[in-house]
Amino acid sequence: xxxxxxxxxxxxxxxxxxxxxxxxxxxxxxxxxxxxxxxxxxxxxxxxxxxxxxxxxxxxxxxxxxxxxxxxxxxxxxxxxxxxxxxxxxxxxxxxxxxxxxxxxxxxxxxxxxxxxxxxxxxxxxxxxxxxxxxxxxxxxxxxxxxxxxxxxxxxxxxxxxxxxxxxxxxxxxxxxxxxxxxxxxxxxxxxxxxxxxxxxxxxxxxxxxxxxxxxxxxxxxxxxxxxxxxxxxxxxxxxxxxxxxxxxxxxxxxxxxxxxxx
Amino acid sequence: xxxxxxxxxxxxxxxxxxxxxxxxxxxxxxxxxxxxxxxxxxxxxxxxxxxxxxxxxxxxxxxxxxxxxxxxxxxxxxxxxxxxxxxxxxxxxxxxxxxxxxxxxxxxxxxxxxxxxxxxxxxxxxxxxxxxxxxxxxxxxxxxxxxxxxxxxxxxxxxxxxxxxxxxxxxxxxxxxxxxxxxxxxxxxxxxxxxxxxxxxxxxxxxxxxxxxxxxxxxxxxxxxxxxxxxxxxxxxxxxxxxxxxxxxxxxxxxxxxxxxxxxxxxx
Numbered sequence: 001x002x003x004x005x006x007x008x009x010x011x012x013x014x015x016x017x018x019x020x021x022x023x024x025x026x027x028x029x030x031x032x033x034x035x036x037x038x039x040x041x042x043x044x045x046x047x048x049x050x051x052x053x054x055x056x057x058x059x060x061x062x063x064x065x066x067x068x069x070x071x072x073x074x075x076x077x078x079x080x081x082x083x084x085x086x087x088x089x090x091x092x093x094x095x096x097x098x099x100x101x102x103x104x105x106x107x108x109x110x111x112x113x114x115x116x117x118x119x120x121x122x123x124x125x126x127x128x129x130x131x132x133x134x135x136x137x138x139x140x141x142x143x144x145x146x147x148x149x150x151x152x153x154x155x156x157x158x159x160x161x162x163x164x165x166x167x168x169x170x171x172x173x174x175x176x177x178x179x180x181x182x183x184x185x186x187x188x189x190x191x192x193x194x195x196x197x198x199x200x201x202x203x204x205x206x207x208x209x210x211x212x213x214x215x216x217x218x219x220x221x222x223x224x225x226x227x228x229x230x231x232x233x234x235x236x237x238x239x240x241x242x243x244x245x246x247x248x249x250x251x252x253x254x255x256x257x258x259x260x261x262x263x
Numbered sequence: 264x265x266x267x268x269x270x271x272x273x274x275x276x277x278x279x280x281x282x283x284x285x286x287x288x289x290x291x292x293x294x295x296x297x298x299x300x301x302x303x304x305x306x307x308x309x310x311x312x313x314x315x316x317x318x319x320x321x322x323x324x325x326x327x328x329x330x331x332x333x334x335x336x337x338x339x340x341x342x343x344x345x346x347x348x349x350x351x352x353x354x355x356x357x358x359x360x361x362x363x364x365x366x367x368x369x370x371x372x373x374x375x376x377x378x379x380x381x382x383x384x385x386x387x388x389x390x391x392x393x394x395x396x397x398x399x400x401x402x403x404x405x406x407x408x409x410x411x412x413x414x415x416x417x418x419x420x421x422x423x424x425x426x427x428x429x430x431x432x433x434x435x436x437x438x439x440x441x442x443x444x445x446x447x448x449x450x451x452x453x454x455x456x457x458x459x460x461x462x463x464x465x466x467x468x469x470x471x472x473x474x475x476x477x478x479x480x481x482x483x484x485x486x487x488x489x490x491x492x493x494x495x496x497x498x499x500x501x502x503x504x505x506x507x508x509x510x511x512x513x514x515x516x517x518x519x520x521x522x523x524x525x526x527x528x529x530x531x
Contacts, residue, residue, distance in 0.1 A: 020529060021529060084371065087373070087374050088374040089370070089371060089373070089374050089528050090528055090529065091528070103374065105372060105374070107371075107373075108368065108372045110368075111368060111372045112369070114296060114300075116303055124292075125292060128286075128288060128289040128292060129369075129373055129375070134288050
């Protein structure tokens with residue numbers, strides 16, 4: 001982890017463009033494609049010109065050690081897509097994404113959760129999914145168990161857990177190995193107040209050790225508390241990037257302006 | 264760092280493959296869970312697959328020895344080895360279609376090498392194949408057949424088959440993620456292949472039309488494992504055809520993977 005001490009960017013995006021092809025029931029089937037290929041002319045061209053949704057357009061920014069970044073914006077602004085692009089899941093059509101260090105994505109608390117396995121087995125499975133080695137997992141297991149506060153419940157099949165309990169388990173695993181980059185989608189809001197307090201402390205600790213967090217959320221209050229910088233996404237482009245208070249202010253002004261008729 | 268050239272598709276594909284191999288604790292666990300999941304809460308568990316195949320072998324062996332007028336002691340071991348090997352091939356062909364589309368939740372939530380899903384898939388298929396081997400041993404014991412040391416040639420033969428399974432599985436999985444009709448096409452193909460290929464009937468029955476068996480690549484893929492299991496060396500033709508299929512399969516799939524690897528996440 002010496003790489004961060006030189007202060008260079010940990011995450012850097014350069015004119016990133018991500019677009020999703022939209023496959024209708026028909027265009028996704030081979031039959032239609034083969035048939036259209038066979039019949040020359042206009043239809044063939046139409047069949048090849050897929051409908052494409054531009055999810056990210058010309059997105060450029062770079063984030064360094066210690067940054068806690070909030071992604072804000074309306075539904076469909078591209079927040080989740082941006083998180084997944086940083087995580088390396090979507091490779092951009094154009095532009096470049098450079099990241100340094102281990103990434104811990106927390107987009108779906110149910111990822112890799114097998115309801116019939118015990119809490120312990122699920123911790124091990126999830127940690128393997130996040131790239132930990134079996135030895136590392138056994139070493140960190142006591143700490144994870146401690147953070148979940150699930151105690152004897154961990155012997156039970158996860159099927160019997162509540163959503164909040166699964167969240168605690170997932171969060172404990174996702175943050176146990178001090179990832180360099182922590183990416184979170186808004187589901188984090190599902191925890192109870194006690195858990196949220198502990199989670200906030202853990203994130204704070206974690207970011208103090210010169211690491212990076214990106215959080216996508218609609219909860220502006222949470223963003224203000226947890227984050228230092230903000231990125232306002234609007235229809236796939238970065239509308240504003242700067243200190244969290246400034247970004248939230250501009251975003252709120254924009255939202256209230258568009259809500260008042262006549263403006 | 265930023266000035267660095269974007270890595271080539273080739274090095275990305277190689278990195279994908281080697282990262283997946285390194286993650287073997289993960290894919291063996293996931294593959295094993297896949298098997299357990301299918302038989303969860305049944306008393307026999309994965310042994311059900313053994314029981315199913317055993318019933319098929321006994322029933323087909325008895326019936327076809329009558330239909331084809333061949334001694335049970337010859338046809339049953341032949342059909343047994345054939346059905347077990349065919350079971351591996353057909354399950355790869357039938358289930359590779361959902362290789363990526365069934366892992367959508369993983370692919371969209373966490374960055375893992377795509378080869379990891381292929382390894383998980385082929386691992387669970389190999390484990391299920393191993394579950395069927397006791398039937399083969401039981402048939403050998405019952406009919407007092409001793410294949411001799413030639414049987415060891417079945418191991419490299421199966422290795423070739425498994426490599427083909429992995430690459431074909433990747434190609435089918437990618438194509439099916441993009442075109443959802445492909446699994447259906449393959450499903451009907453598998454049914455025809457079972458009837459068309461000498462699996463429960465012997466190629467001798469074709470008389471002068473041997474080319475119908477020898478010209479069928481699936482026949483050779485089965486023979487490379489089945490012949491040594493029954494104590495016979497695979498023919499030179501079988502070995503060459505299998506090697507040629509493997510080379511083609513690896514090259515074509517690698518090309519396909521180089522070209523479309525980065526699109527898989529968008530397709531699923």
